[in-house]
Amino acid sequence: xxxxxxxxxxxxxxxxxxxxxxxxxxxxxxxxxxxxxxxxxxxxxxxxxxxxxxxxxxxxxxxxxxxxxxxxxxxxxxxxxxxxxxxxxxxxxxxxxxxxxxxxxxxxxxxxxxxxxxxxxxxxxxxxxxxxxxxxxxxxxxxxxxxxxxxxxxxxxxxxxxxxxxxxxxxxxxxxxxxxxxxxxxxxxxxxxxxxxxxxxxxxxxxxxxxxxxxxxxxxxxxxxxxxxxxxxxxxxxxxxxxxxxxxxxxxxxxxxxxxxxxxxxxxxxxxxxxxxxxxxxxxxxxxxxxxxxxxxxxxxxxxxxxxxxxxxxxxxxxxxxxxxxxxxxxxxxxxxxxxxxxxxxxxxxxxxxxxxxxxxxxxxxxxxxxxxxxxxxxxxxxxxxxxxxxxxxxxxxxxxxxxxxxxxx
Amino acid sequence: xxxxxxxxxxxxxxxxxxxxxxxxxxxxxxxxxxxxxxxxxxxxxxxxxxxxxxxxxxxxxxxxxxxxxxxxxxxxxxxxxxxxxxxxxxxxxxxxxxxxxxxxxxxxxxxxxxxxxxxxxxxxxxxxxxxxxxxxxxxxxxxxxxxxxxxxxxxxxxxxxxxxxxxxxxxxxxxxxxxxxxxxxxxxxxxxxxxxxxxxxxxxxxxxxxxxxxxxxxxxxxxxxxxxxxxxxxxxxxxxxxxxxxxxxxxxxxxxxxxxxxxxxxxxxxxxxxxxxxxxxxxxxxxxxxxxxxxxxxxxxxxxxxxxxxxxxxxxxxxxxxxxxxxxxxxxxxxxxxxxxxxxxxxxxxxxxxxxxxxxxxxxxxxxxxxxxxxxxxxxxxxxxxxxxxxxxxxxxxxxxxxxxxxxxx
DNA sequence: CAAACTTTATTAAAAAAATTATTAACAAAG
DNA sequence: CTTTGTTAATAATTTTTTTAATAAAGTTTG
Numbered sequence: 001x002x003x004x005x006x007x008x009x010x011x012x013x014x015x016x017x018x019x020x021x022x023x024x025x026x027x028x029x030x031x032x033x034x035x036x037x038x039x040x041x042x043x044x045x046x047x048x049x050x051x052x053x054x055x056x057x058x059x060x061x062x063x064x065x066x067x068x069x070x071x072x073x074x075x076x077x078x079x080x081x082x083x084x085x086x087x088x089x090x091x092x093x094x095x096x097x098x099x100x101x102x103x104x105x106x107x108x109x110x111x112x113x114x115x116x117x118x119x120x121x122x123x124x125x126x127x128x129x130x131x132x133x134x135x136x137x138x139x140x141x142x143x144x145x146x147x148x149x150x151x152x153x154x155x156x157x158x159x160x161x162x163x164x165x166x167x168x169x170x171x172x173x174x175x176x177x178x179x180x181x182x183x184x185x186x187x188x189x190x191x192x193x194x195x196x197x198x199x200x201x202x203x204x205x206x207x208x209x210x211x212x213x214x215x216x217x218x219x220x221x222x223x224x225x226x227x228x229x230x231x232x233x234x235x236x237x238x239x240x241x242x243x244x245x246x247x248x249x250x251x252x253x254x255x256x257x258x259x260x261x262x263x264x265x266x267x268x269x270x271x272x273x274x275x276x277x278x279x280x281x282x283x284x285x286x287x288x289x290x291x292x293x294x295x296x297x298x299x300x301x302x303x304x305x306x307x308x309x310x311x312x313x314x315x316x317x318x319x320x321x322x323x324x325x326x327x328x329x330x331x332x333x334x335x336x337x338x339x340x341x342x343x344x345x346x347x348x349x350x351x352x353x354x355x356x357x358x359x360x361x362x363x364x365x366x367x368x369x370x371x372x373x374x375x376x377x378x379x380x381x382x383x384x385x386x387x388x389x390x391x392x393x394x395x396x397x398x399x400x401x402x403x404x405x406x407x408x409x410x
Numbered sequence: 411x412x413x414x415x416x417x418x419x420x421x422x423x424x425x426x427x428x429x430x431x432x433x434x435x436x437x438x439x440x441x442x443x444x445x446x447x448x449x450x451x452x453x454x455x456x457x458x459x460x461x462x463x464x465x466x467x468x469x470x471x472x473x474x475x476x477x478x479x480x481x482x483x484x485x486x487x488x489x490x491x492x493x494x495x496x497x498x499x500x501x502x503x504x505x506x507x508x509x510x511x512x513x514x515x516x517x518x519x520x521x522x523x524x525x526x527x528x529x530x531x532x533x534x535x536x537x538x539x540x541x542x543x544x545x546x547x548x549x550x551x552x553x554x555x556x557x558x559x560x561x562x563x564x565x566x567x568x569x570x571x572x573x574x575x576x577x578x579x580x581x582x583x584x585x586x587x588x589x590x591x592x593x594x595x596x597x598x599x600x601x602x603x604x605x606x607x608x609x610x611x612x613x614x615x616x617x618x619x620x621x622x623x624x625x626x627x628x629x630x631x632x633x634x635x636x637x638x639x640x641x642x643x644x645x646x647x648x649x650x651x652x653x654x655x656x657x658x659x660x661x662x663x664x665x666x667x668x669x670x671x672x673x674x675x676x677x678x679x680x681x682x683x684x685x686x687x688x689x690x691x692x693x694x695x696x697x698x699x700x701x702x703x704x705x706x707x708x709x710x711x712x713x714x715x716x717x718x719x720x721x722x723x724x725x726x727x728x729x730x731x732x733x734x735x736x737x738x739x740x741x742x743x744x745x746x747x748x749x750x751x752x753x754x755x756x757x758x759x760x761x762x763x764x765x766x767x768x769x770x771x772x773x774x775x776x777x778x779x780x781x782x783x784x785x786x787x788x789x790x791x792x793x794x795x796x797x798x799x800x801x802x803x804x805x806x807x808x809x810x811x812x813x814x815x816x817x818x819x820x
Numbered sequence: 821c822a823a824a825c826t827t828t829a830t831t832a833a834a835a836a837a838a839t840t841a842t843t844a845a846c847a848a849a850g
Numbered sequence: 851c852t853t854t855g856t857t858a859a860t861a862a863t864t865t866t867t868t869t870a871a872t873a874a875a876g877t878t879t880g
Binding site: 018022025050052165174220232234237239241242244246247248250256258267269339340342343345346372373374375378381382 | 428432460628644646651656659665679749753754755756757784792
């Protein structure tokens with residue numbers, strides 16, 4: 001049964017007026033409330049909607065005819081007649097999340113109920129700013145779509161996560177695939193045959209982390225993506241913060257040190273020059289060259305081929321050098337977080353990305369730097385947490401963002 | 411005519427249900443739209459409300475009976491019958507803004523249309539964390555209220571701006587008047603006989619700057635309050651950002667320098683230790699002691715009594731030392747702003763507070779530091795502007811915030 | 821185990837709001 | 851100075867929504 005048309009009828013942007021407009025708006029609200037609070041009874045919805053019970057009943061019935069809602073049994077009695085519970089129909093529509101990394105991509109599909117249907121990780125791919133790389137990307141995602149057994153029209157939207165500066169609103173990417181007049185989101189939509197959006201990678205991960213699980217408990221949180229580069233997702237007053245052109249969260253190239261290391265952005269003293277995956281690998285190599293020994297070298301004898309993952313794994317295997325370097329890194333990142341905590345007064349700071357796998361090796365020095373460099377009254381509010389969903393944050397976040405952008409609801 | 415009751419009937423928080431609730435909500439929306447877009451016609455309002463014209467007409471008529479709206483003549487013809495324009499009644503209610511500084515206070519009253527009715531500046535007052543200081547504050551504000559010729563019941567709300575950590579939501583102040591169980595806002599309400607709120611001084615100034623004039627044009631902006639201390643007001647996605655407990659914007663005690671100066675917050679390396687009014691006065695004294703000459707010393711021969719204003723005025727009189735020190739300060743603050751711009755991608759950064767009076771003497775070095783230390787693509791979006799309303803920002807912002815908190819609308 | 825109590829679902833009457841039609845007010849063209 | 855076109859306000863009609871009453875489906879208590 002193809003319900004994609006019905007979904008788009010309600011969530012598309014055709015102009016309606018009068019009662020039709022109001023009913024459509026109410027239907028969106030119903031979906032919205034179920035998104036946030038899970039399956040609900042008519043009474044619940046009526047209360048939240050501010051409409052009467054008969055009205056709500058008729059709206060829910062229409063949504064069931066449209067195929068967007070279905071009855072999920074009855075609620076446990078609260079002392080009277082048991083109420084029917086209505087929830088989303090998983091197959092009403094699907095959303096694609098494409099997490100594009102420099103040397104691989106992860107792709108995943110979620111259904112209308114936000115459950116992950118399929119995820120392919122570590123598909124080999126080389127990200128460069130060339131038309132060939134673009135075509136390869138489209139081909140890989142197309143293959144994934146074909147492998148799904150889901151009609152293409154059922155996939156209502158897709159989101160591509162890219163690193164660097166991305167303007168989500170108009171669909172332009174400035175760091176990759178920046179060789180055409182039209183916005184990237186437009187050419188992707190055309191070439192994929194699916195409505196596409198683009199998003200900054202760290203922000204997508206943050207979105208996945210914030211909304212991937214049960215209803216997110218806090219309204220103000222920061223997500224720090226610690227990979228070769230650094231990224232920050234800002235969640236302010238219950239929603240993602242983008243800034244004027246969608247460039248918010250550029251924490252990597254913030255002035256933090258008075259050093260002479262030239263960052264790949266061209267400036268000196270950037271946070272990334274001393275406190276990032278790149279910096280960590282560089283510092284590791286420097287130490288090895290100075291004659292310090294490390295268990296990592298047994299696994300990867302070629303110093304130039306040592307990767308961030310190797311150092312992270314080294315720390316997890318109790319390699320002293322790796323642990324020390326990561327601890328230093330944590331201290332430096334903690335200083336930057338102290339700045340952010342003073343300014344944002346967030347409830348949570350969530351650590352994600354490859355480096356977050358080191359767990360308390362990076363978290364504890366960070367925490368003590370935060371305590372040292374930010375105001376006590378402010379940092380007392382802030383919990384420093386490790387990511388719960390790890391690498392899948394990007395894919396889940398992307399897919400959820402596609403859903404969010406289309407349906408204008410969490 | 412006392413309309414305060416009518417205002418509170420619509421904007422109070424008594425629980426209503428069904429149609430009554432909806433009508434109240436629609437009435438609030440009407441006031442809200444007029445707040446934002448100015449006086450409006452029925453057609454305008456009907457469109458924005460999503461209600462029919464007869465419904466809107468009856469709501470507007472009721473609001474006119476309540477005394478909150480009045481006809482402001484007719485609009486210029488657009489080719490047909492001229493439409494009536496409806497606007498707020500200035501005397502429907504008043505709001506008090508109290509800007510508490512360390513050595514003086516400014517008080518002002520605005521009416522329902524947000525026009526300033528009266529403002530008293532530089533009333534002598536000594537702010538300390540004592541019951542005596544609190545009583546004195548209440549007395550001064552009470553005198554101001556008595557001098558107004560406006561019934562106390564007509565003053566619907568007041569807002570007190572205090573420096574330091576303030577939790578706007580629950581009304582607690584942590585830096586001043588922190589010697590009682592109950593929240594400060596509660597005891598102020600009781601002692602003043604007016605519903606009172608408390609707010610952080612810089613945030614109140616930011617609010618005044620953002621909403622004091624015509625409808626604010628941008629959605630993402632930062633306001634930097636440069637006085638003896640530093641403060642930051644964050645305006646994100648069209649509204650003030652508070653953070654978890656309302657402590658957002660603590661930019662003064664952010665780790666920025668690797669110096670050994672101990673800040674009055676107890677930490678080292680805080681931005682305020684080198685880039686604030688305090689730091690400026692200290693550096694000025696140091697230079698004078700080293701034998702550098704300055705025209706300021708002719709006006710204030712006692713070095714220990716030189717105030718921030720004196721140095722600011724010195725710069726405006728082309729005193730070389732003052733200009734140099736302020737330029738250095740601008741460079742350092744610019745570095746911190748570069749950090750913030752990378753993270754927030756704001757459209758405007760507005761400079762306010764005493765130091766902003768130095769105009770381009772501080773703005774230009776700031777701008778060049780911003781260009782030097784933040785990403786070009788990001789900082790290209792950002793205009794660095796000087797405050798338009800100067801010292802009155804605090805009073806206007808406070809009064810507007812009182813109005814905002816009561817009416818939940820700009 | 822039946823009566824009393826609770827809560828949910830359905831229905832019909834009453835109320836409210838949206839359409840539609842009509843009248844009024846004004847501008848510009850001829 | 852009349853005619854025509856356009857927009858606003860109001861009245862009449864129709865549709866939608868709410869309210870309130872009732873039926874249905876459970877639970878709890880004596």
